[in-house]
Every structure is written in C-alpha cells, then in structure tokens.
Amino acid sequence: xxxxxxxxxxxxxxxxxxxxxxxxxxxxxxxxxxxxxxxxxxxxxxxxxxxxxxxxxxxxxxxxxxxxxxxxxxxxxxxxxxxxxxxxxxxxxxxxxxxxxxxxxxxxxxxxxxxxxxxxxxxxxxxxxxxxxxxxxxxxxxxxxxxxxxxxxxxxxxxxxxxxxxxxxxxxxxxxxxxxxxxxxxxxxxxxxxxxxxxxxxxxxxxxxxxxxxxxxxxxxxxxxxxxxxxxxxxxxxxxxxxxxxxxxxxxxxxxxxxx
Numbered sequence: 001x002x003x004x005x006x007x008x009x010x011x012x013x014x015x016x017x018x019x020x021x022x023x024x025x026x027x028x029x030x031x032x033x034x035x036x037x038x039x040x041x042x043x044x045x046x047x048x049x050x051x052x053x054x055x056x057x058x059x060x061x062x063x064x065x066x067x068x069x070x071x072x073x074x075x076x077x078x079x080x081x082x083x084x085x086x087x088x089x090x091x092x093x094x095x096x097x098x099x100x101x102x103x104x105x106x107x108x109x110x111x112x113x114x115x116x117x118x119x120x121x122x123x124x125x126x127x128x129x130x131x132x133x134x135x136x137x138x139x140x141x142x143x144x145x146x147x148x149x150x151x152x153x154x155x156x157x158x159x160x161x162x163x164x165x166x167x168x169x170x171x172x173x174x175x176x177x178x179x180x181x182x183x184x185x186x187x188x189x190x191x192x193x194x195x196x197x198x199x200x201x202x203x204x205x206x207x208x209x210x211x212x213x214x215x216x217x218x219x220x221x222x223x224x225x226x227x228x229x230x231x232x233x234x235x236x237x238x239x240x241x242x243x244x245x246x247x248x249x250x251x252x253x254x255x256x257x258x259x260x
Contacts, residue, residue: 020047020083021181021214022071027080029066029237040066041077042237048214050181053205055225056218058234064218067234068184071216072107073097085181106175106213110187112167114159120146120170121155128177138177145173149203165196172203176211183208185217189224201227 029041041063048054056064069075070082073089082089084104089097101107114123124142129135146155149169159167168188175183185204189197201217201224208215217228225231233240 019049021050021085022046022048022216023081023083024067024071025081025083027067027070027077027082029070029075030078039237041070043080044237044239045080046071046216046232046239048182048216050214051209051212052230053208053215053217053228055222055228055231056216056234057220057222057225057231058240062234063237064234065186066237068186068216068218071182072105072184073101103178104181106178106180106183108168108171108175108183108185108188110190112159112171114167114170116159119156119158120151120162123170124174124177127174141177142173145176146170149173163196164192165199168192168196168200169203172200172207176207179211180213183211183213183215185215187218187220189219189221197221198224 024044024046027041027044028039030037030039032038044063044067046054046067056067058064066075070077073082073084076089084100087100087104089100092100115126118126121139121142124145125135125138128138128141143152143155146152149172151166151169151173154162154166159170162170172188183204188200188204192200201221204215204217205227207213215228216232219225
C-alpha cells in the first residue's frame with residue numbers, strides 16, 4: 001500500500017484519487033477550560049479508503065480518543081469537515097447523525113459491553129432490529145457473522161459463558177451487522193493476552209479486506225501494527241508523520257494524510 005501525504009480535501013475532489021470512506025478535513029476540536037480552551041484536535045486531516053486499515057498510535061492524551069469520537073460523529077468538531085462514505089456531516093441534525101452512524105459506522109469499544117441477559121446471537125439481533133429489519137433476517141445475518149468470526153457453535157451462549165477473546169469477537173460481529181463503510185476500533189487488545197490479541201487483530205485485518213471497510217484502530221500494542229496498512233501518529237492533538245507499517249518508511253510530516 002502507498003501512503004500519500006496530500007490535502008485530504010483535494011484528494012477527495014480529484015477524479016483520479018482514492019474513494020475515501022472516511023475523511024476528516026482540517027478538523028479542530030476545542031473544549032472550554034476555565035477561562036480558556038483546550039485544543040484536543042489541532043487541524044487534523046485524515047482520509048482512509050475502503051479496504052485499508054490504519055493504526056492510530058500516540059501517548060495518552062495525544063488526541064486519539066478525540067479523533068475516534070469525531071470520526072464516529074459522537075462529538076461535533078469545532079470546525080472542519082467529517083465525511084463518511086461521501087456524506088458530509090456538516091449541518092446534519094442529531095437525528096440525522098444517529099441514522100448515519102447506525103447505517104455507515106461500526107464502533108468497536110475497548111470493552112465489549114455485552115448485555116448479560118442476551119445470547120451472542122441476540123446481542124447482534126437487537127441492533128439490527130432497531131434498524132427496522134425483520135427479526136428473521138436479523139437472526140440469519142447474525143448467525144452468518146458469528147460463524148465468520150469463529151463463534152458459530154457459541155451463538156446461544158451468554159457473555160458469562162464466553163472468554164474475553166470470544167466476547168471481543170461478538171463485539172466485532174455486532175459492529176458489522178449494519179454493513180458499515182467505516183470501522184472504528186478502540187484498543188481491542190487491551191484486556192487480552194498475547195495469543196488472543198494476535199487473533200483479534202488478525203480478524204480485524206480479515207474483516208477489513210473482506211468487507212472493504214475503512215478501519216482505524218487505536219492501539220498501544222505496536223507488535224501488531226505490521227498487520228495494518230499504515231500507522232498514523234498522534235501528538236499534542238495533531239497528526240504527525242505517518243508511515244507505511246509494512247516497510248517502516250517514514251514520510252515527510254504534513255499533518256494531512258490519505259491512506260488509499
């Protein structure tokens with residue numbers, strides 16, 4: 001994969017550029033702090049094409065979680081654009097953002113947050129049903145996805161009957177139920193041992209390829225970074241020089257990154 005440090009806006013507008021499933025263009029996010037403000041994101045531009053998986057690394061407090069929250073439309077930026085699968089979120093009402101997020105974005109949190117009373121297949125079905133899909137169709141898709149992540153025999157088990165790695169696999173399958181174009185992943189291996197961590201990151205790699213989603217994975221576990229296509233480094237709210245994860249080549253810093 002090639003990593004191009006170009007203006008995200010110009011690439012998105014270019015007929016010959018990559019089809020970006022996720023675009024953050026010159027995003028600034030500020031929070032009030034007493035009499036002043038804290039700039040959580042400082043003019044960040046990031047574009048990720050379908051079928052590409054980007055590791056987002058950086059020290060605590062560098063802005064990684066803020067970037068994910070803005071990309072997921074959970075937080076509105078102070079300025080700049082967020083475009084998901086060609087849909088600009090600028091000016092959308094809260095209900096419209098919720099609908100866009102439900103249909104276009106899969107979010108995998110660090111903790112699976114599964115409902116204790118529901119089986120694995122029901123964890124997936126409930127969200128699909130909320131999208132207005134018939135329960136029969138929801139169950140069929142849920143079983144297919146659980147089979148894909150290696151949990152077909154565990155479809156009727158509840159969270160307390162599953163290992164940590166299995167619960168995270170349910171979490172991944174659940175995020176895929178709406179056929180998202182963007183997959184945002186927050187520290188998926190934080191609570192897992194080495195073997196289960198390798199299995200989960202490998203699964204995310206396969207999901208990115210097979211479902212052709214644009215995946216951004218926040219991680220502190222740099223051992224598995226080579227499984228992704230590229231690395232984006234956050235520092236002090238800004239996007240530092242990204243590099244190709246497989247070759248380890250560092251590109252010039254520009255703060256504007258397109259992974260296509």
